[in-house]
Amino acid sequence: MTNEVIHDAASVGAAAPAAPPSPDGEPWTTVIRPTASWLDIRLGELWLYRDLIWFLVRRNFVAQYKQTVLGPLWYLIQPLLSTIIFTIIFGELAGIPTDGVPPFLFYMAGNVLWKYFADSLSKTSNTFVSNAQLFGKVYFPRLAVPISVLATNLIGFAISFAFFLGFLGYFMLRGAPVGPNAWAALLPIQLLIMAGLGMGMGLAASAVTARYRDVTQLVSFGVALLMYATPIVWPLSEVPERYLLVALANPITPLVETFRYSFLGAGTVSFVHLSYSSAMAVLFLALGVTIFQRVERTFQDTV
Amino acid sequence: MPLAIQVRGLEKRYRLGVIGAKTLRDDVQRWWALKRGRPDPLAKVTRGSAPRTSGVVLALDGIDMDVEQGSVVGIIGRNGAGKSTLLKILSRITAPTAGEVRLRGRVASLLEVGTGFHPELTGRENIYLNGSILGMRRREIDQRLDQIIDFSEISEYVDTPVKRYSSGMRVRLAFSVAAHLDPEILLVDEVLAVGDASFQRKCLGKMDHVAKGGRTVVFVSHVMPMITNLCPEAILLEDGKVRVRGPSDDVVDAYIAAALEDQVSHVDVSGEGTEAFRIERIQLLDAKGDPIVAVGSGEALRVRIDYSSNLPRLSNVVVSLNFRDIRGAPLFACFSRHSRAQYLNLPPNGTLECRVSSVPLLPGDYTVGYFCKANEELLLGDLELFRLQVVDRDFFGTGKLPRRQMGPFLIRHAWHVEDRTAS
Numbered sequence: 001m002t003n004e005v006i007h008d009a010a011s012v013g014a015a016a017p018a019a020p021p022s023p024d025g026e027p028w029t030t031v032i033r034p035t036a037s038w039l040d041i042r043l044g045e046l047w048l049y050r051d052l053i054w055f056l057v058r059r060n061f062v063a064q065y066k067q068t069v070l071g072p073l074w075y076l077i078q079p080l081l082s083t084i085i086f087t088i089i090f091g092e093l094a095g096i097p098t099d100g101v102p103p104f105l106f107y108m109a110g111n112v113l114w115k116y117f118a119d120s121l122s123k124t125s126n127t128f129v130s131n132a133q134l135f136g137k138v139y140f141p142r143l144a145v146p147i148s149v150l151a152t153n154l155i156g157f158a159i160s161f162a163f164f165l166g167f168l169g170y171f172m173l174r175g176a177p178v179g180p181n182a183w184a185a186l187l188p189i190q191l192l193i194m195a196g197l198g199m200g201m202g203l204a205a206s207a208v209t210a211r212y213r214d215v216t217q218l219v220s221f222g223v224a225l226l227m228y229a230t231p232i233v234w235p236l237s238e239v240p241e242r243y244l245l246v247a248l249a250n251p252i253t254p255l256v257e258t259f260r261y262s263f264l265g266a267g268t269v270s271f272v273h274l275s276y277s278s279a280m281a282v283l284f285l286a287l288g289v290t291i292f293q294r295v296e297r298t299f300q301d302t303v
Numbered sequence: 304m305p306l307a308i309q310v311r312g313l314e315k316r317y318r319l320g321v322i323g324a325k326t327l328r329d330d331v332q333r334w335w336a337l338k339r340g341r342p343d344p345l346a347k348v349t350r351g352s353a354p355r356t357s358g359v360v361l362a363l364d365g366i367d368m369d370v371e372q373g374s375v376v377g378i379i380g381r382n383g384a385g386k387s388t389l390l391k392i393l394s395r396i397t398a399p400t401a402g403e404v405r406l407r408g409r410v411a412s413l414l415e416v417g418t419g420f421h422p423e424l425t426g427r428e429n430i431y432l433n434g435s436i437l438g439m440r441r442r443e444i445d446q447r448l449d450q451i452i453d454f455s456e457i458s459e460y461v462d463t464p465v466k467r468y469s470s471g472m473r474v475r476l477a478f479s480v481a482a483h484l485d486p487e488i489l490l491v492d493e494v495l496a497v498g499d500a501s502f503q504r505k506c507l508g509k510m511d512h513v514a515k516g517g518r519t520v521v522f523v524s525h526v527m528p529m530i531t532n533l534c535p536e537a538i539l540l541e542d543g544k545v546r547v548r549g550p551s552d553d554v555v556d557a558y559i560a561a562a563l564e565d566q567v568s569h570v571d572v573s574g575e576g577t578e579a580f581r582i583e584r585i586q587l588l589d590a591k592g593d594p595i596v597a598v599g600s601g602e603a604l605r606v607r608i609d610y611s612s613n614l615p616r617l618s619n620v621v622v623s624l625n626f627r628d629i630r631g632a633p634l635f636a637c638f639s640r641h642s643r644a645q646y647l648n649l650p651p652n653g654t655l656e657c658r659v660s661s662v663p664l665l666p667g668d669y670t671v672g673y674f675c676k677a678n679e680e681l682l683l684g685d686l687e688l689f690r691l692q693v694v695d696r697d698f699f700g701t702g703k704l705p706r707r708q709m710g711p712f713l714i715r716h717a718w719h720v721e722d723r724t725a726s
Contacts, residue, residue: 028309032395032404052435059421059432066423134419138412139395140436297398300391301317 046141056148061155075159079115083108090233099235099266102176105168109260110232112164116157116191117252118223120198121205123149125219127292128210128299135299142296143289146203150195157191168263183262183269190255193274193281197251200284207288207295231256236268248273251280306407307488307519308370308393313402315363315388315543362388364543365402372407372487375510375520377534377551379527379558381687384540386523390490393521408487408519411437413478422466426457426476429465433480447483455479470679482509488519507533527555527630559629580617580675580682584609585689599696600704600713604662608655608673617649617677624657625672626664626691628711634669649677663713665704666695 046053065071083104090096091103098106124146128135131145172179209215227233230252239247247253254273261267363385370376378386391397392404394412419436420429430451434444444451452458455476457468465473482505491510510533514520524530530537530551537551539558547557589595590603598604606624623638637657639647649655669691675683698704698713705713 028405028407030395030404030406030410032392032399032406034399034401048440049435049438051439051441054441055432055435058428059424062428063421063423134436136396138419138436139410140438300397 042141046143049141049144052140053144053148053151056144057151060148060152072159075156076163079108079111079160079163082111086111086233096234097238099237101178101264101266102171105171105178105264106260107233108164108167109264110256112157112160113194113256113259114227114230114232115160116153117194117198118227119153119156120150120195121202122219122223123153124199124202125205126209126216127206128295129213129216143292146199150199154191178264180263181265183258186258186262190258193277194252194255196281196285200281200288203288203292207291210295210299251277304371304373306369307372308368308521309405310366310368311403313363313366313392313404314361314400315392316400317360317362361543363399366545368538368545370519370521372519373517374536375514375522375534377530377537378521378523378540379530379537379554380540385543386540387492389540390492390521390523394490406488409438410488410490411481411484411486412490413481413492420465420473420477423464425464426461429476430480433477437481437484439484451479451483454482478505486518488521489513491520491522528632531555555630578613581611582608583611597692597694598662599694600664600666601661601696601698604659606657610653610655612651615651617651619646620649620675620677621646622655622675623673625674627670627672629668629670631670634664634711662693664693665707665711665713666693667707668692
């Protein structure tokens with residue numbers, strides 16, 4: 001049975017680089033030291049705990065719908081309601097142009113994608129706070145928790161996205177000048193970049209909220225504000241020249257624009273912009289994971 | 304024998320001030336005060352046994368320890384000696400400040416069973432979730448699923464959500480999962496002491512089994528008979544250092560000798576506990592309510608506990624005072640679950656008083672532990688609160704008392720005679 005030992009193989013990618021063999025030759029499987037090196041991500045160990053990630057996803061999902069009256073229906077109600085409200089306020093009242101796309105589809109596309117990002121950020125940002133009990137009692141790679149959150153969000157996104165495709169089909173049948181194109185094949189990559197951005201920011205925030213509980217409020221406030229700095233309720237094409245760079249500095253902007261272009265045929269697409277988003281995602285992810293792992297090692301002493 | 308655990312120069316420092324901060328404002332306040340040369344406004348004012356310099360507690364102060372594969376080692380020491388911190392570092396829950404630990408093989412800890420149970424999931428789903436949290440692969444759980452369910456004795460309810468389980472069923476299921484981990488190194492904490500008797504027996508049986516299978520066990524406890532029975536070898540920690548190591552009988556004797564030196568009734572426990580339940584003061588009173596330092600055999604005792612909590616309200620609380628002899632063997636418990644029909648609902652700041660109408664103990668030294676649960680969640684786990692000194696009284700009114708070998712209790716009783724010769 002012991003060939004299943006997790007820490008054995010774990011340490012190969014983990015603490016092992018510096019683990020010398022013991023006097024009798026058999027190597028140590030785990031070495032515990034005060035400080036881990038800066039980028040000691042232990043992907044090997046995380047891989048060995050992949051079953052845990054799967055069970056956490058199941059738990060998140062099941063718990064989510066068992067504790068609500070409407071269950072998974074929320075994945076449909078939430079984007080539908082926001083889209084209706086956006087359509088009325090920004091489309092009808094404010095009259096913001098929507099690149100010639102039916103406002104309802106325009107806002108729904110933005111909403112569905114934004115929800116995925118916002119959830120990825122805000123639900124990973126309380127990793128430490130909401131798992132304090134668990135983390136205090138048993139060791140496992142802590143990154144399994146935020147990764148499982150991302151995967152759970154992906155299920156939610158898939159449901160909302162299918163709902164969106166339904167509306168898209170309906171509008172196309174009615175002859176609206178919209179429709180998907182080849183760029184849609186990039187969706188998985190877009191989602192990956194988006195998850196990287198959300199998780200990177202979320203992890204950094206989680207490390208801060210572990211220490212300062214009041215930052216939680218700042219996070220939800222920040223996410224709400226960030227939405228208005230992202231082309232969710234406005235198209236990039238309407239941004240005046242002098243603000244264009246500011247709008248593009250937001251790494252989520254190209255993702256939303258590409259998403260809308262791929263499925264609705266209206267928007268701004270550029271590989272340069274997308275490369276910028278990817279670079280930012282890598283940067284945020286590296287930063288987030290690093291901070292997360294620094295905090296992880298001593299979090300229990302500050303609770 | 305090759306080593307399973309090698310510990311070198313292990314240190315763990317807790318900065319007292321840092322623990323208090325919860326908001327950014329607190330930290331800014333602290334920084335501002337320190338900048339002006341004022342004392343930290345948030346530093347906790349506590350007195351305790353741990354050595355500290357300028358707000359730093361040295362929970363572990365240079366531990367060196369080797370544990371051979373297949374050995375069973377007991378770790379003893381007073382509260383604050385560093386036992387739990389050592390286990391937390393060995394199980395990788397927290398990182399050391401200095402030093403190094405090397406481990407060979409999979410480590411499992413029975414520090415807490417049932418970690419990560421989700422009430423909405425069924426027993427079966429929770430076995431998988433809990434098992435994978437503890438480090439099992441899905442395949443391993445598949446293989447052992449039937450054994451786990453059998454062992455837990457809840458097979459009929461395995462597809463029922465855990466929220467409908469009694470707490471006993473939950474514990475059985477949780478332990479059953481942990482028991483099937485099959486680790487090379489098993490870490491066991493004294494938390495076991497709060498489980499029921501059959502649960503304890505199961506845990507101990509499992510430990511024995513693990514040890515006989517050539518695995519390594521590190522067992523932390525303050526129940527000395529368990530240490531001497533289960534562990535051939537023991538380590539005594541004192542103020543974060545290894546004080547004695549050797550055959551467990553000798554080490555236990557050394558511990559008891561050290562404890563007896565410290566005859567002063569340990570009522571100064573201010574600041575013990577957690578944010579959720581902090582003990583501010585303990586007072587021992589006699590029947591009239593006057594403070595006492597020792598109680599007479601058979602006399603009334605009132606234990607007053609002033610506590611504070613950061614929770615707005617503590618509901619569905621059960622509390623217990625656990626009386627033990629100086630070797631840690633349990634004698635009796637004053638448990639509100641048994642003596643009260645209802646749960647207690649406590650204000651965030653208050654005083655609990657336990658009135659014992661007669662302390663049924665021979666003269667001598669005893670220890671009293673305390674634990675407290677709110678909504679079935681442990682707020683304070685069997686903390687050794689104080690040492691109780693029982694002094695000589697003429698319990699039976701005959702001037703005589705039994706010898707200690709006959710047991711520690713004094714029970715009111717009478718002998719009667721009936722004559723049956725006439726009938």
